[in-house]
Amino acid sequence: MRELSVVDPIGQNIVRLISNVCFSAFVLSVLIFTVIAITYQPPDPWESSRALTKVFTQVENATFKTDNSVLNTGEDISLTPSVPEGGSVSSVNQSIIEMPDEGNVTEKSGCADLSSVNCSDPKLLLAIKRFNFKAFKSIVFLDYQKPVNGSKPDECDVAWRFRNRKEKSWRKYRDFRRFKLGFKDDCSYKVIRPGRWHSGLNARRPSIQVVTPRNGQVVRNQPQIRDDEINDTIPVLGSDSSFRNGRYLYYSRGGDYCKGMNHYLWSFLCALGEARYLNRTFVMDLSICLASSHTLSNKDEEGKDFRFYFDFEHLKESSPIVEEGEFLRDWKRWETKHKSKIPVRKVSSYRVTPLQLKRDRSTIIWRQFDDAPEPENYWYRVCEGPAAKYVQRPWPALWKSKRLMNIVTAISGSMDWDFDAVHVVRGEKARNKLLWPNLDSDTSPDALAVKLQAAISLWRNLYVATNEPFYNYFDKLRSHYKVHLLDDFKSLWGNTSEWYNETALLNGGRPVDFDGYMRVEVDTEVLYRSKTRVETFYNLTRDCKDGINTC
Numbered sequence: 001m002r003e004l005s006v007v008d009p010i011g012q013n014i015v016r017l018i019s020n021v022c023f024s025a026f027v028l029s030v031l032i033f034t035v036i037a038i039t040y041q042p043p044d045p046w047e048s049s050r051a052l053t054k055v056f057t058q059v060e061n062a063t064f065k066t067d068n069s070v071l072n073t074g075e076d077i078s079l080t081p082s083v084p085e086g087g088s089v090s091s092v093n094q095s096i097i098e099m100p101d102e103g104n105v106t107e108k109s110g111c112a113d114l115s116s117v118n119c120s121d122p123k124l125l126l127a128i129k130r131f132n133f134k135a136f137k138s139i140v141f142l143d144y145q146k147p148v149n150g151s152k153p154d155e156c157d158v159a160w161r162f163r164n165r166k167e168k169s170w171r172k173y174r175d176f177r178r179f180k181l182g183f184k185d186d187c188s189y190k191v192i193r194p195g196r197w198h199s200g201l202n203a204r205r206p207s208i209q210v211v212t213p214r215n216g217q218v219v220r221n222q223p224q225i226r227d228d229e230i231n232d233t234i235p236v237l238g239s240d241s242s243f244r245n246g247r248y249l250y251y252s253r254g255g256d257y258c259k260g261m262n263h264y265l266w267s268f269l270c271a272l273g274e275a276r277y278l279n280r281t282f283v284m285d286l287s288i289c290l291a292s293s294h295t296l297s298n299k300d301e302e303g304k305d306f307r308f309y310f311d312f313e314h315l316k317e318s319s320p321i322v323e324e325g326e327f328l329r330d331w332k333r334w335e336t337k338h339k340s341k342i343p344v345r346k347v348s349s350y351r352v353t354p355l356q357l358k359r360d361r362s363t364i365i366w367r368q369f370d371d372a373p374e375p376e377n378y379w380y381r382v383c384e385g386p387a388a389k390y391v392q393r394p395w396p397a398l399w400k401s402k403r404l405m406n407i408v409t410a411i412s413g414s415m416d417w418d419f420d421a422v423h424v425v426r427g428e429k430a431r432n433k434l435l436w437p438n439l440d441s442d443t444s445p446d447a448l449a450v451k452l453q454a455a456i457s458l459w460r461n462l463y464v465a466t467n468e469p470f471y472n473y474f475d476k477l478r479s480h481y482k483v484h485l486l487d488d489f490k491s492l493w494g495n496t497s498e499w500y501n502e503t504a505l506l507n508g509g510r511p512v513d514f515d516g517y518m519r520v521e522v523d524t525e526v527l528y529r530s531k532t533r534v535e536t537f538y539n540l541t542r543d544c545k546d547g548i549n550t551c
């Protein structure tokens, strides 16, 4: 060896030199790779808590929850109850039915026959009003209809409208229940038993709907009973000249398509915000694609109607919008009829800011997202940077679907609006020990049983809002509480439910799945109606909501 190095020192030096160069190159490449890894931002901000924090601290205030086990919308975020359309708070106040007067209630009703009641007797309605007032403290009764006969002589069906004290939108709902009535000793009426949510079928007003879907064929020709509190038909534009005189903002589909619901909302509200800023009618695609994470088939599913999830009626009342199909038809019709072109400004990059478009007088401003790669083609990029200062997302325009809210009301009502709730976040976060080291153990059945007993008294109704798929996971709590899970209320969206009928009607007669996003919406709203609420983050675990070191 020694001889060799003496004999050939140059050769050895060359070997050393080469290996040094190689090592340096290796170090350099590692360095470059590390730098790339550090500066690289994953394309989807919802999957990176770092990018997320940036989005919320620099672009917009964090009123928006990225936790995909809750979905907050306008009615959850607004700080004061919104005033109903066409009225002030005080005018609503006047129509609220306060505790009925005791005055003449005890006056004798002719109760010669104790086994039957007279549903048209005003005193009977008064007895029901008093009963409801005492039984359902958290709802405000707005108006009652005349009671009608139930199925037996001692039953009456009564319908009324109400609103929920916990709900910040001033939305009205309808209930109709079947009451079993009897007489007190002094012959005045008393309620023996109230019926379940929507049990008073005879009091439900039938409204005849003629169903004429797409191809003109009548899917069902028997009269449909619909919730007459909901009117989310697609608005029609009207005459030719009104089309030409309108101003539209049209977004073509971008990379947001088939992303999660939080991403959809963040993008959609950005677009709607830009339309408001530009004082233009937004051209809206009512068809949503659901990400595989929340579908029953575990594949992305296209063709979901916006109205399954959100309140389109409220949206069209609060923001000028036109449905894409209607819009394209009218556009084409106008150009064919007038043999000329409608002025269109095509915008192909989000870098063209809303401010730059403010002065554009074209009838249509068409933002095209088709060509750019992700994440350049996300709608919400329009609202980034300086635009965030003057384009505001119109959260109050977006409420949850009333059809889903009817389910929420039925669930809360079945617990007589007197329940506590715990929000248990598990799923992917519980599996990710790196970012949430304690979450899994802090939400284990034993830990839950111990922690909940400190916050909620024994044998209360306990609603568990959760993304834990295993139904029996919470069985340990059943020896302390009356536990309710969303799946206990399956019949509310099963094939004999109103929801099933109503959504099928929107869907051209085909049944609609009760998918993961609907579950999240219902869970969120039931959670918010509880009296005592225990949250996973802050109450059950000290892990941070967005992963380690983010709080």
Ligand SMILES: *[C@@H]1O[C@H](CO)[C@@H](O)[C@H](O)[C@H]1NC(C)=O
Pocket: 061
């Ligand atoms: C955002 O937060 C800042 C500081 O907390 C506050 O001054 C500002 O009014 C907020 N903006 C909105 C739109 O809520």
Ligand SMILES: *[C@@H]1O[C@H](CO)[C@@H](O)[C@H](O)[C@H]1NC(C)=O
Pocket: 089, 090, 093
């Ligand atoms: C609503 O009615 C209550 C009692 O009837 C009254 O005290 C309250 O001032 C009213 N509120 C408004 C806004 O009119």
Ligand SMILES: *[C@@H]1O[C@H](CO)[C@@H](O)[C@H](O)[C@H]1NC(C)=O
Pocket: 101, 103, 104
């Ligand atoms: C009670 O009934 C009498 C007669 O039936 C009526 O004159 C009076 O106004 C009623 N009082 C109330 C408070 O309704």
Ligand SMILES: *[C@@H]1O[C@H](CO)[C@@H](O)[C@H](O)[C@H]1NC(C)=O
Pocket: 118, 119, 120, 121, 122
């Ligand atoms: C039921 O009450 C209404 C209103 O008080 C009265 O007009 C009607 O005659 C009563 N019907 C019977 C069968 O008593």
Ligand SMILES: *[C@@H]1O[C@H](CO)[C@@H](O)[C@H](O)[C@H]1NC(C)=O
Pocket: 116, 117, 149, 153
């Ligand atoms: C309701 O029932 C009573 C008897 O219980 C009957 O006299 C009355 O005609 C019924 N009313 C209607 C509208 O069917």
Ligand SMILES: *[C@@H]1O[C@H](CO)[C@@H](O)[C@H](O)[C@H]1NC(C)=O
Pocket: 231, 232, 233, 235
């Ligand atoms: C539903 O709303 C539209 C306007 O958006 C209106 O033209 C239509 O008459 C309403 N339908 C019902 C049944 O109220």
Ligand SMILES: *[C@@H]1O[C@H](CO)[C@@H](O)[C@H](O)[C@H]1NC(C)=O
Pocket: 247, 279
């Ligand atoms: C917004 O547009 C409407 C009609 O399209 C017009 O009447 C109104 O003055 C515009 N408002 C502003 C602030 O430009």
Ligand SMILES: *[C@@H]1O[C@H](CO)[C@@H](O)[C@H](O)[C@H]1NC(C)=O
Pocket: 495, 496
């Ligand atoms: C509803 O679903 C059940 C079980 O999935 C099925 O047996 C029944 O036939 C269905 N009913 C209707 C009306 O589709």
Ligand SMILES: *[C@@H]1O[C@H](CO)[C@@H](O)[C@H](O)[C@H]1NC(C)=O
Pocket: 220, 222, 225, 496, 497, 498, 501
């Ligand atoms: C749903 O529709 C079917 C057929 O149209 C009808 O028989 C059923 O009563 C409806 N169910 C509800 C709860 O409205």
Ligand SMILES: *[C@@H]1O[C@H](CO)[C@@H](O)[C@H](O)[C@H]1NC(C)=O
Pocket: 455, 532, 533, 534, 535, 538, 539
């Ligand atoms: C949950 O934590 C929040 C914030 O620390 C606290 O205000 C609230 O009282 C806690 N709730 C319960 C039920 O312990």
